[in-house]
Amino acid sequence: MNTQHFKNISNFFVAGINYKKSDAAVRGKFAINNEQYANVLEDAAAQGLDEIFILSTCNRTEIYGFAHCSHQLVELLCSQTAGDAETFKQSAYIKNGIEAVEHAFSVGAGLDSQILGDYEIVGQLKTAVKFAKEQGFVGAFTERLINCVLQSSKLIKNSTSLSGGTVSVSFAAVQYIMNRVIDPSSKNILLLGVGKIGRNTCKNLVDYLGTKNITLINRSVDKAATLAGELNLRHASLDSLEEEVAKADIILVATNSAEPVILKEQVEGKGEKLIIDLSVPANVEEAAQHLSNVQVINVDALSKIKDETLKMRLAEVPKAKGIISELMAEFEDWCEMRKHVPMLKELKVKLKELYAHPQYVQTITSAKTIDVHIQRVLNDTAGKIKVQNQKGCQYLAALNEFINAKN
Structure with a gap:
């Protein structure tokens, strides 16, 4: 289960309910406290899953993670809630792959909040991921995803007015x-x-x-x-x-x-x-x-102020989505490069073996350390793979470059 192939973006899901299709009474049945959260993660580990986190607020309950199918995550979540899986599915949204990633970005930016631009969700997201990380359920993918989501959210907060004006x-x-x-x-x-x-x-x-x-x-x-x-x-x-x-x-x-x-x-x-x-x-x-x-x-007069704020925030949505698109593109590039990690690791081992061989040790410039030289070759190879996507050819080219390095 814990393989590079399984930890592919195509196996990444989010399943959740929020204020759009369920009222507070229904959402309350699926709220998750820390004890329930820990139990979900324990059950996930028993099923061979090790990269999951749950976001539970007054407006939403969502489970994110790698699984064989979305149903697996839904069953895990609902095994600990007052509501059952069938009730959950009636109001649930299920997203997979890049759509699940995009949803995480929208949530983190406040674009999916009941109050558009609500920045409080950022703290809730950090808390949710921190809990999962403490239990050992945050891997490289989730770490990178959340960092990109938070970076995007911060850029939106600082360079747009999506969270400006009155919020209550x-x-x-x-x-x-x-x-x-x-x-x-x-x-x-x-x-x-x-x-x-x-x-x-x-x-x-x-x-x-x-x-x-x-x-x-x-x-x-x-x-x-x-x-x-x-x-x-x-x-x-x-x-x-x-x-x-x-x-x-x-x-x-x-x-x-x-x-x-x-x-x-x-x-x-x-x-x-x-x-x-x-x-x-x-x-x-x-x-x-x-x-x-x-x-x-009175409150009606204050609501008009909120309406003006909402119009202002709505006008900022395209800017926010533009920022998200840029950060998502970076994340997708990183995901693509992850596919080549096994090959690059193998290349690193082979390069170290070549350096240790008496026939090639003298080919390394004395002013450079072997680690610096190997890292340069790995970086160059990764860059060429990104452009040409010919990892087999680049593997051989990297070995040749290393062997023929001159003093």
């Missing part, structure tokens, strides 16, 4: 403040609600506005206190809401309360206020939204 409602809120508020770090900011969206919004405020002038209020004061402690911010109790609202210049609401938490009487006549309501239903009273001193931005 919480970040869109912070970007709105950055673009429309003069010197936002000098403003008093109040954040209501520290659930998932609230926490993300809070961290974005600290990271992108460079301010600690933020007060947190949550129904559970302990949660607000914990987050405030982590980020060195101030927190207050829900009982002091009216007082804190009056002092705030910018208010972000992420409470998801069934009833409005920001009322007209709390903000009327209390100075200019920007209120960003991230809640559905709205948590800012309708009457408060019509006050002359209050500007309210």
Whole structure:
């Protein structure tokens, strides 16, 4: 099984499901934790497979590797999941050879992400491959492939705007403040609600506005206190809401309360206020939204910002695909040269044997070491094979060149 012939690109597969054809409930049945991951690799080894990795995120579960057929990988994966192989196949995509390679490049670039250009996938991919490598399941092919994928992803990140702009409602809120508020770090900011969206919004405020002038209020004061402690911010109790609202210049609401938490009487006549309501239903009273001193931005307005970002990102897709094409071509060249590795290894052994023979040892220039000379011959031979694809003739030519080397 562990042969050069078997480790040919034609035996490389990816089988997976993602958000395009399966909902979160279905994807959840095929999510893989580290214990399940280790079990899959153990089972793979028992079947003679030794180059496999699994990428499992909230939006996808994919298994990559060399196998006799894709079904072998699907069975391995599903042997450890709550879902069965038949259910998996109903929503699965199966890719083979260069298509599987191209899929890996698209995933790594964020082109296949639910949020186009989502760069978070890079860290998830690195973690997935690192786990497989620690278990001894990353060979030369996978190592080279992932390095090329990461190189491509980095080039796309640095030379296009595919990952630019807003990537979530919480970040869109912070970007709105950055673009429309003069010197936002000098403003008093109040954040209501520290659930998932609230926490993300809070961290974005600290990271992108460079301010600690933020007060947190949550129904559970302990949660607000914990987050405030982590980020060195101030927190207050829900009982002091009216007082804190009056002092705030910018208010972000992420409470998801069934009833409005920001009322007209709390903000009327209390100075200019920007209120960003991230809640559905709205948590800012309708009457408060019509006050002359209050500007309210809701999730629909922020979604328009996301739409503009999406258009910008879509325009960058051709550039990203161009970069991928270049890196894929390099990877394909490397795969092609791998076919000649056995011959080049044999040539290296033969050259060393010739050098050791008394008849030829004097033909090597004294100023050169034998390793340097042999490597030059091997490099030249590999280059000629790449151009002419005549490995048998190049083998003989390399021996002749070595034998006839002059002082």
